[in-house]
Amino acid sequence: MRRECRRDPATNVVVAAALFFVACAALLVEEACGGEEPVTELSNGFTATHSADAPGRFEPFLYATNGVFALGFFRVGASSLDLAVVHLPSSFPLWRATPLRLADWSRPATLSFDGRLVLATGPGAGTVLWSTLNPIGDSVKLLNSSELVIRLFDERGTPWRSFHSPSDTLVLDQNFTLSTPPLISENRRFALRLGKTYMALHMEFYGGRTRPMYWQHTALMAQPENGTEPPVYGRLDGRGFFGLYLQGGSGNESVDRIAFDTFPRNLTGAFRRMTLDDDGNLRAYYWTDGSKDWTSDYQAISEQCELPTSCGAYGLCVPGQAACQCLVNSTTVGTTSPPCAAVETTDLCGAGQKFDVVRRSRVSLAYKERVPFETYETVAECEESCAEDCTCWGALYNGASGYCYLIGFPVETVVYEADDRKVGYFKVRKARQSAARARTMSSGATAATVVLSLVLAVAGAYVGYWLWERRRRRRAGGVGMEQELTPRPYRDLKSMDSSNNSFKS
The missing domain is CATH 2.90.10.10 (Bulb-type lectin domain)
Structure with missing residues (x-):
């Protein structure tokens, strides 16, 4: 016995409307993804290559199903390339792979998935910049929470999650x-x-x-x-x-x-x-x-002055004022990080590391409670303890308590305090200044050497030509130097005229 199912006309209208709206939503998503259906899962064998001439900062290739987050190549700074999960409405990167060495945006780079995610640059296998290391999975998904995950077949496990890194x-x-x-x-x-x-x-x-x-x-x-x-x-x-x-x-x-x-x-x-x-x-x-x-x-x-580098290296922050100063010369340089000194990248313990000393009163650290300290009776003892230690970049002494705070890292922003008993002792590396001076002197010496060499070369050429001409004339008529220097009348010049001479009678 065959049963025939008849739909109510109202039900048909509802179903048709639902299908219409689903189709419209799909078209909108396709338009947002460049006319292609967005990829919501990566399988083994997937490879994506970034486009060096891409107009935007972000090149997505994997989307969360809610359309709010995407994974793709992300441009960092002027030329570097990273892998990132981006919040699309704001273009903010919520997670980045952050390899130790970033790829160059202008060179070929690929992301591949063959059980693990691998970001590489260069031709062929190239140089691996970042990977998910040991975890092996079957697919990659971007969840609606913005978490990037590697999953096993049939979702039996999740061996790697971006939330863990x-x-x-x-x-x-x-x-x-x-x-x-x-x-x-x-x-x-x-x-x-x-x-x-x-x-x-x-x-x-x-x-x-x-x-x-x-x-x-x-x-x-x-x-x-x-x-x-x-x-x-x-x-x-x-x-x-x-x-x-x-x-x-x-x-x-x-x-x-x-x-x-x-x-x-x-x-x-x-x-x-x-x-x-x-x-x-x-x-x-x-x-x-x-x-x-x-x-x-x-x-x-x-508070702005409580930030560790609000006024930059060797900067002085004055609370309540929209200005910074330099510890070295007390120059007022505005509210942004001033060029008081370059950021240090090496310590003072290398061979031949020399330094100048800068002393300032009414200075302190916003986070001095987190800096090691010793107790001394005088500021001279505090300074001496830092001067003899190559790992010490400065010392802050409180004459009221006798506390000597030792700065065991390159000097950053210190804070002004209206108390003459709080004084600072700071080391400023000499090597960088000496090197700059040496480079200047070297450039000047090189320029002087080049000019002198050119002058000598021209003079040598002139002398050589003069000696050659003198010898030629001697061979031609035995004319001596005295005769060459003796003035001749104008008619003699005329007698030397030829068809190529510019002098005419």
Whole structure:
């Protein structure tokens, strides 16, 4: 017996309308992706090659299904190339591969997937700049949370996640643990690290070998004296705070919360991120539908002078004033990082490292509580302790307490304090200045040598020609020097005329 199913006419209308709207949405997505259906999954054998003449900063090739995030080649600075997950409405990179050596945007570079992601440059196999190393998977997907993952067949596991390897940004529900790599600012000068019971900001010197701390937040309810207590981890919450939780706990009860500006407003539905910016400040931002830019919601350091490099190397920041000064010559240079001195990249312990000394009164460090100190009765003793130590770049002495704060890293911004008892002793490397002077002298000497050589060459050529002409004339008629110098009448010149002579009778 055959049964025939008849649809209600109203149902047919609803189905047709639904199909129409789905088709329209598909057309819109295709138009946004250059007329092609967006790729939402990469399989083994996938290869993408960046276009050196691409007009934009970002070349996407993998999309999240919500259309908000994409993975692609990302241009960094004027010429460097990286791999990034980008928030499309704002063009902000939420995650970057950040290889130790960035590719050149003008040269061939490829991303391939054959069980692992590999970013390489050059012809053929080329030079590997970055890869996901050991984890092997069957496909790559970009989730609607902005997390990039490598999955096994039939989603039996996820051997690699980008949330476990952040660059400079954390997003919603991304765990930041003791084993997670630190957040590193895009300029690679600052880092956010997690301790057992705290989170802290560090300056990065000598490739991370020296890491002075300049900001710290300790979990209020953590117990650092309890050696058996598990460490804390952090997570950005959509309700407007950064929570610290005990590792291995339920994850619902925080031991501390860093509340953002929107926390009392109960703003939900916004996409949030926390980024370590290039000025060394840790900030939180949010994005809502219809936004034209990210809205700042939190900053770890609120005062400009408390930022470690707000006035640059050997700079002096005056609180409450929109100006910086140079420690070396007291020049006022404005609110931006002044060219008081170049950023140091090597220490003072090499052979022949000489330095000048600069002394200033009424100076201090905004983060001096995090700098090691000794106690001396006089400022001379404080200076001597630093002068004899090649790892010391400066010392700050408080005459009231006798504390001598030793700066074991290249001198950055210090802060003005109206107290004559607070004095500073700073080392300024001589080698760089001497080298510049030597280069100037060398350039001048080279130029003088070239000019002198040209003069001698011309003179030599003239003398040589004169001797040759003299010899020729002697052979022709035995004319001596005295006769050559004796004036001749005008008629003699006429007698020497020829068809090629310009003199005419």
